[in-house]
Amino acid sequence: MEGHSTSLCYHNHDHEFVDVGGKTGFEVFLDESELEIELDLGWTVAAGRDPVALIDSLGDRTPLVHVKDTLDGEPVELGEGDVDLSACVNAARNAGTDWLVYEHDAPSDPLASLAHGAEHLRKLNE
Template sequence: MTRTAIQLYSLRELDESLSDLLARVGETEFDGVEFAGLDDANPADVADALDTAELGVAGAHVPFEELEANPADVVETYRKIGCHRLVVPYLDESHFDSEESAVETAHRLDDLAERVAEAGAELSYHNHDHEFVEIGDRTAFDAFIAESDLNVELDVGWVAARGCDPTSLLDCLSGRTPLVHLKDTADGVPVELGDGDVDMEACADTARSVGAEWLVYEHDSPDDPEASLLHGAERLTELNERP
């Protein structure tokens, strides 16, 4: 059964503690959350807040440098809150500006994934739009996934923003997308679900058909985070319950 979550980066403008944010999410139809750091919160307190809010953990975004420096410590910290899936949220354009750089990035992330796995967790990579730059007869993203065994947290909004088809990519990545970001974009700018150019129904249906365990809502810069949370929860639930 695919579950739904919100990437807590979407709520960063709310002036609330992490525990209070979790309580707020727990009042919605979301099944869980994806972390974007712990804001120096005590993992035991975060675990208690998750239990109280009856929320699961889809995963956590952790900067590449932090993970590479000491993957065992990072894995242990997130293990304390029941999180066993870590995601590199961003690597800049220089990692995907040529065939050589895309292949090198694939190898570095595969090596890191091995170290993360040895510590007891699983690693994924979350795309933006710059990975889809053309390098010869294919995109840098195509070169990257052809060279790597890494799982991908495909962000369908950023894929569409670059003019690519997210459903085709989901099919190509079948079995490698346990987490899928359902983001809507209009002319390359994140918007509320249903206000953009992305076929969210097709993306959700395809994500579930290729084995996604979590559909994760993210809005990079909502005008009203509280309203976005409620709308995202309602819409994602509808998408996930489609026959």
């Protein structure tokens, strides 16, 4: 990954955003480590957080962004959930993210989900 020196990135879920004494576990992790973040948009939104603001605050610590959509905390096909995918992709682009990674945790039809995800990512990248 051009511009990034660390090959190990931390991938979040929604449980890292639980309060642990005035800060979230994710904030404590960020403060105590220098690892880069493989930010999962869907789990960030499922936890009630703003992924655009988080990407902006993380800056160049996000070489990888998982483009996942969720609806009421459950994974859904891209474009069918609560995640503002266009705003997130623009924020990732502005932060210098190297890779957008499609992810769906529980597709009913994995091959159709991959085709849908690829097409949606293509449109987001235009």
